[in-house]
Amino acid sequence: MQILPGHLTAxxxxxxxxxAVLSSRRHGLDEASExxxxxxxxxxxxxxxxxxxxxxxxxxxxxxxGMYAGIQRLEVQGATKDYLKVQxxxxxxxxxxxxQLDLLSRYTAPGDEEKVKLAxxxxxxxxxxxxxxxxxxxEMAQELIELYARRRQAQGYAFPPDGDWQSDFExxxxxxxxxxxxxxxxxxxxxxxxTYPMDRLLCGDVGVGKTExxxxxxxxxxxxxxxxxxxxxxxxxxxxxxxTILSRMEAFPVKVEMMSRFRTAxxxxxxxxxxxxxxxxxxxxxxxxxxxxxxxxxLGLVIIDEEQRFGVKHKEKLKENFIGVDMLxxxxxxxxxxxxxxxxxxxxxxxxxxxxxxxxxxxTFVLEYNDVILAEAMKKELARGGQVYYLxxxxxxxxxxxxxxSQMVPGARVGIAHGKMTEDELNPVWQHLxxxxxxxxxxxxxxxxxxxxxxxxxxxxEDADRMGLAQLxxxxxxxxxxxxxxxxxxxxxxxxxxxxxxxxxxxxxxEFTAFGSGFRIAMRDLQIRGAGSLLGHSQHGHxxxxxxxxxxxxxxxxxxxxxxxxxxRDKSECLVDLRVDAFIPExxxxxxxxxxxxxxxxxxxxxxxxxxxxLDELIDRYGDPPPSVSDLVNVSLVxxxxxxxxxxxxxxxxxxxxxxxxxxxxxxxxxxxxxFNGRVTAGAGAKPYLSVTLQPDEKPLELLQSILxxxxxxxxxxxxxxxxx
Numbered sequence: 001m002q003i004l005p006g007h008l009t010a011x012x013x014x015x016x017x018x019x020a021v022l023s024s025r026r027h028g029l030d031e032a033s034e035x036x037x038x039x040x041x042x043x044x045x046x047x048x049x050x051x052x053x054x055x056x057x058x059x060x061x062x063x064x065x066g067m068y069a070g071i072q073r074l075e076v077q078g079a080t081k082d083y084l085k086v087q088x089x090x091x092x093x094x095x096x097x098x099x100q101l102d103l104l105s106r107y108t109a110p111g112d113e114e115k116v117k118l119a120x121x122x123x124x125x126x127x128x129x130x131x132x133x134x135x136x137x138x139e140m141a142q143e144l145i146e147l148y149a150r151r152r153q154a155q156g157y158a159f160p161p162d163g164d165w166q167s168d169f170e171x172x173x174x175x176x177x178x179x180x181x182x183x184x185x186x187x188x189x190x191x192x193x194x195t196y197p198m199d200r201l202l203c204g205d206v207g208v209g210k211t212e213x214x215x216x217x218x219x220x221x222x223x224x225x226x227x228x229x230x231x232x233x234x235x236x237x238x239x240x241x242x243x244t245i246l247s248r249m250e251a252f253p254v255k256v257e258m259m260s261r262f263r264t265a266x267x268x269x270x271x272x273x274x275x276x277x278x279x280x281x282x283x284x285x286x287x288x289x290x291x292x293x294x295x296x297x298x299l300g301l302v303i304i305d306e307e308q309r310f311g312v313k314h315k316e317k318l319k320e321n322f323i324g325v326d327m328l329x330x331x332x333x334x335x336x337x338x339x340x341x342x343x344x345x346x347x348x349x350x351x352x353x354x355x356x357x358x359x360x361x362x363x364t365f366v367l368e369y370n371d372v373i374l375a376e377a378m379k380k381e382l383a384r385g386g387q388v389y390y391l392x393x394x395x396x397x398x399x400x401x402x403x404x405x406s407q408m409v410p411g412a413r414v415g416i417a418h419g420k421m422t423e424d425e426l427n428p429v430w431q432h433l434x435x436x437x438x439x440x441x442x443x444x445x446x447x448x449x450x451x452x453x454x455x456x457x458x459x460x461x462e463d464a465d466r467m468g469l470a471q472l473x474x475x476x477x478x479x480x481x482x483x484x485x486x487x488x489x490x491x492x493x494x495x496x497x498x499x500x501x502x503x504x505x506x507x508x509x510x511e512f513t514a515f516g517s518g519f520r521i522a523m524r525d526l527q528i529r530g531a532g533s534l535l536g537h538s539q540h541g542h543x544x545x546x547x548x549x550x551x552x553x554x555x556x557x558x559x560x561x562x563x564x565x566x567x568x569r570d571k572s573e574c575l576v577d578l579r580v581d582a583f584i585p586e587x588x589x590x591x592x593x594x595x596x597x598x599x600x601x602x603x604x605x606x607x608x609x610x611x612x613x614x615l616d617e618l619i620d621r622y623g624d625p626p627p628s629v630s631d632l633v634n635v636s637l638v639x640x641x642x643x644x645x646x647x648x649x650x651x652x653x654x655x656x657x658x659x660x661x662x663x664x665x666x667x668x669x670x671x672x673x674x675x676f677n678g679r680v681t682a683g684a685g686a687k688p689y690l691s692v693t694l695q696p697d698e699k700p701l702e703l704l705q706s707i708l709x710x711x712x713x714x715x716x717x718x719x720x721x722x723x724x725x
Contacts, residue, residue: 063088067088457482
């Protein structure tokens with residue numbers, strides 16, 4: 001065998017020679033998961049990320065807040081199924097079939113978990129709570145519709161479609177774009193071409209390529225004859241963006257300037273004149289861009305990076321200063337209020353979850369500060385030719401800390417960087433770091449939005465318990481930005497008793513190491529810090545009463561009703577209880593988390609294509625599924641089909657299937673009688689129903705599928721037009 005350097009855009013096969021060529025590029029490797037990507041919808045992001053573990057509080061749509069106690073396998077009336085055990089007030093226990101996993105969501109609301117009150121099964125209190133929240137969401141829906149209307153009526157600028165220069169600019173990107181990047185870019189461009197102002201949140205992990213997507217939007221803005229402002233929370237991040245833009249756009253006639261303390265007063269005055277005259281196309285800056293003396297000739301797009309770092313006052317000032325201008329906000333871990341607004345549809349949302357092909361998750365350790373362990377970690381990194389970030393977040397004694405680090409790793413070249421240093425002092429430090437002339441950089445949180453040093457792949461943080469969860473996640477994103485394995489050590493002082501919140505934060509940062517965890521971090525932060533309010537304090541208590549996920553669902557339903565849109569029947573509104581074995585055996589999927597994930601995927605099925613995709617994925621990973629898994633998938637799909645034709649409950653009584661329906665239709669009854677040779681009976685009254693008799697050896701699931709198919713066909717038959725006199 002001979003290995004040669006080369007470059008392929010995809011793999012290929014030569015059957016006659018029995019040879020297959022595999023490409024390391026993402027194009028060939030992503031095909032197997034393409035269907036999974038198509039399934040992914042932003043609106044499902046929260047439910048897919050609401051991880052449920054034993055001991056967590058959960059919300060059942062019909063029964064309220066309980067405590068999840070794990071999965072239990074039970075045999076009921078001759079059928080074996082897995083059930084989710086939920087503990088309620090007192091000795092009350094509810095067993096929820098895994099086929100109804102979508103009825104449960106993790107309880108995410110502010111406050112002390114010890115004060116969470118469990119509901120009582122069969123009690124009226126939960127129904128009263130839901131009724132109150134429903135009324136509140138209806139009131140809020142009206143406010144949101146007015147907000148939608150104002151936004152649509154605002155006069156914006158419709159940017160022209162992409163031209164040749166846009167294509168040229170994008171093809172000059174030196175890396176392969178991920179599909180998520182391409183999708184987000186397309187969504188943003190589509191918004192920019194509309195006549196009303198864009199307000200879109202782009203959410204993605206640190207290092208997944210949000211900046212490139214934003215630069216494509218900025219370039220489109222300039223090509224459309226408008227100016228673009230990019231707002232960054234720190235001088236260092238503004239400087240990084242400025243240099244990135246200069247590099248990316250050097251081949252095009254785009255004038256780029258920067259407004260920050262890294263610029264002299266004279267340079268800033270020239271930039272201000274250029275912005276007002278229209279000679280400056282793109283300006284990158286810190287809060288300085290919000291000053292009264294900053295005036296634009298023709299501003300078309302504002303990009304806000306690291307949205308979570310800006311306060312409410314800054315955001316309100318942005319709205320006042322840039323009315324009618326397209327807004328694009330970037331964040332790895334959006335603050336709870338922003339997440340609320342995006343998930344509720346007030347703001348449009350794009351997500352980037354796929355990491356660049358070569359990236360590996362950062363291995364994370366949480367431990368008491370230990371000189372021996374940390375010295376060994378730093379020596380190990382230097383031995384493989386790498387560099388280290390050592391974060392000490394106190395400027396007053398950072399030099400003595402650097403001296404201590406030098407003693408821990410003799411011979412290492414140690415540098416210092418902190419926020420009180422001037423541009424003239426900082427620039428050489430970054431240059432030495434990039435050139436590999438500094439082995440260990442002792443720094444403050446200045447690096448949180450620092451330059452991209454791909455060779456820094458070990459991170460040590462002192463007093464990590466004193467930092468916020470999103471901040472820890474952001475800082476960890478400074479390492480692992482290449483194909484090399486990276487390590488992060490989050491330390492706290494020896495013999496220190498951590499607060500409950502600090503313990504939760506450190507536990508979360510250790511737990512969430514996989515790519516795409518930015519949303520998980522934001523949701524956990526939402527749980528720790530509180531959900532906040534969407535438009536005011538009035539909604540806060542309602543969100544707390546039913547949990548975040550259920551609140552958002554009820555709000556979206558209220559919005560649809562207020563708009564007069566037909567309500568889409570949800571599978572969660574249909575219960576199916578048949579005597580079929582529906583569970584995932586341990587022999588098929590051995591690990592517990594893997595089974596839970598598979599159950600969640602199955603519960604999320606909405607279409608026959610989804611069901612086929614799930615089965616394909618299971619076959620790829622675990623082999624051919626046993627009948628109990630296939631039936632589990634079919635039951636999940638049947639619930640969707642039943643809800644679509646107005647069936648809200650299906651039960652099996654010995655040799656009979658009982659279908660509870662919303663209303664009886666004579667045409668439906670006649671059609672079913674013909675289709676099933678008189679085996680169908682119907683009952684009216686408070687709870688209308690259809691009853692179908694099982695024949696010997698007939699499988700209940702197959703019969704139900706046939707009934708639902710027939711009901712769908714009858715409903716879709718064209719109605720005869722009556723003759724009008």
